[in-house]
Amino acid sequence: MSVPVKKNDRLTVYIEDLTHDGNGVAKVDGYPLFIQGALPNETADIHVLKTLKNYGFGKVIEIIQPSPDRVDAPCDYFKQCGGCQLQHLSYEGQLKWKENMVRNVMQRLGKIDAPVLPVKGMQEPWHYRNKAQIPFATNEAGQAIAGFYKTKSHNIVDMERCLIQTGEADAILAGLKKELATIGIRPYNEHTHEGMLRHVVIRKARATGEVMVVLVTKKRKFPQKDAAIATIQQLVPHVTSIMQNVNGDKTNVIFGDETIHLWGKDVIIDTIGDVRFEISARSFYQVNPEQTEVLYKQALDYANLQGDERVIDAYCGIGTISLFLAQKAKYVMGVEIVPQAIEDAKRNAELNGFTNTYFEAGPAEEVIPRWYQEGKEADVLVVDPPRKGCDEALLKTILEQRPKRVVYVSCNPATLARDLRVLEDGGYQTQEIQPVDMFPHSTHCECCAWLELAD
Numbered sequence: 001m002s003v004p005v006k007k008n009d010r011l012t013v014y015i016e017d018l019t020h021d022g023n024g025v026a027k028v029d030g031y032p033l034f035i036q037g038a039l040p041n042e043t044a045d046i047h048v049l050k051t052l053k054n055y056g057f058g059k060v061i062e063i064i065q066p067s068p069d070r071v072d073a074p075c076d077y078f079k080q081c082g083g084c085q086l087q088h089l090s091y092e093g094q095l096k097w098k099e100n101m102v103r104n105v106m107q108r109l110g111k112i113d114a115p116v117l118p119v120k121g122m123q124e125p126w127h128y129r130n131k132a133q134i135p136f137a138t139n140e141a142g143q144a145i146a147g148f149y150k151t152k153s154h155n156i157v158d159m160e161r162c163l164i165q166t167g168e169a170d171a172i173l174a175g176l177k178k179e180l181a182t183i184g185i186r187p188y189n190e191h192t193h194e195g196m197l198r199h200v201v202i203r204k205a206r207a208t209g210e211v212m213v214v215l216v217t218k219k220r221k222f223p224q225k226d227a228a229i230a231t232i233q234q235l236v237p238h239v240t241s242i243m244q245n246v247n248g249d250k251t252n253v254i255f256g257d258e259t260i261h262l263w264g265k266d267v268i269i270d271t272i273g274d275v276r277f278e279i280s281a282r283s284f285y286q287v288n289p290e291q292t293e294v295l296y297k298q299a300l301d302y303a304n305l306q307g308d309e310r311v312i313d314a315y316c317g318i319g320t321i322s323l324f325l326a327q328k329a330k331y332v333m334g335v336e337i338v339p340q341a342i343e344d345a346k347r348n349a350e351l352n353g354f355t356n357t358y359f360e361a362g363p364a365e366e367v368i369p370r371w372y373q374e375g376k377e378a379d380v381l382v383v384d385p386p387r388k389g390c391d392e393a394l395l396k397t398i399l400e401q402r403p404k405r406v407v408y409v410s411c412n413p414a415t416l417a418r419d420l421r422v423l424e425d426g427g428y429q430t431q432e433i434q435p436v437d438m439f440p441h442s443t444h445c446e447c448c449a450w451l452e453l454a455d
Contacts, residue, residue: 022085069093110417125440319345365393389415
């Protein structure tokens with residue numbers, strides 16, 4: 001079938017939807033065009049940039065009829081930075097689109113008919129990120145730059161501030177790059193593999209205000225560390241922890257294997273609800289603590305614990321959901337493939353005085369069947385997998401062991417829909433799906449799904 005448009009065509013189109021990366025979707029004789037900067041329900045003049053067999057790309061020349069939800073993006077870097085995709089869509093419009101997106105994905109990919117509730121959003125959807133990972137580099141003039149990457153590239157947008165991260169991160173972003181030459185630290189060049197400072201990671205605890213700064217360096221030897229510590233203390237006077245992470249590999253991965261304590265504490269403390277957590281330099285911890293509490297309370301509500309249930313938490317991480325559940329359950333068993341995360345989970349359980357938890361490192365699809373063979377059966381099973389969804393073997397394990405209730409926390413509606421289909425075909429019924437806006441101004445949406453074993 002021939003493509004109905006060609007490169008450099010100028011067309012007037014109606015925008016039907018958004019893609020997962022925030023581009024508008026228009027169709028010409030059924031042929032999809034993805035158009036950056038366009039919003040649903042808009043009419044726009046566009047320039048066709050590229051055509052492939054099944055879809056093409058275009059850019060907006062002029063918005064003829066704007067969406068009623070279109071707003072001026074408040075960030076000076078919005079059109080260059082790849083961190084946010086939806087700042088030009090009102091927050092009410094973002095929540096409405098995310099609800100429809102989740103519902104459509106459930107029906108299209110999973111044939112799931114369960115109710116999808118309105119998205120739980122934020123009262124103040126700015127400065128919510130408690131963690132910033134800022135890459136450093138040099139420009140053509142040899143000056144230090146720092147910011148975030150342009151969309152689908154490793155080219156840094158040099159920035160002074162970011163509207164979704166904390167003031168402490170802004171202070172580091174704007175201030176440290178100006179002081180690097182004085183300190184004597186060269187930013188890293190990923191093309192030549194030269195230079196010292198690769199990233200600066202800033203973590204802030206919402207409840208306690210404690211701040212950790214991690215300097216990710218190419219080499220372990222760090223003769224400028226005293227000057228770097230003094231500069232960070234000046235930029236963020238209430239910093240409580242300064243760490244160094246060593247990453248000498250030619251890689252896009254931020255952290256290396258070795259972390260060194262430079263100054264202050266080696267962890268910071270935060271709370272979600274009534275549960276306290278120790279956060280180390282490399283701990284996984286949700287970046288939006290306010291919405292994390294909303295999400296975990298939803299998981300606890302769906303678990304519907306009465307005090308005598310045994311619960312298994314697959315993909316338990318550092319025990320965040322496990323300890324929420326332990327407040328209401330008789331016993332909680334958590335499994336996670338990363339040994340360091342399990343050590344963190346045990347420490348966090350001890351920190352909060354929980355005696356009704358057990359954590360074990362290993363693949364969930366191997367550990368959980370053994371638990372059942374040992375008589376450690378679960379009334380409720382909670383899963384919170386990575387974006388790729390549940391391992392196929394874990395889904396098989398769930399269907400073999402048949403806990404009465406499953407609570408599925410997901411960061412990817414597409415893999416959630418796929419996995420819910422498998423569970424429904426195996427005898428479960430999805431009761432309800434609650435989306436939660438963990439990442440305002442992006443296209444991402446977390447979901448919490450409640451399933452019951454059919455009679």
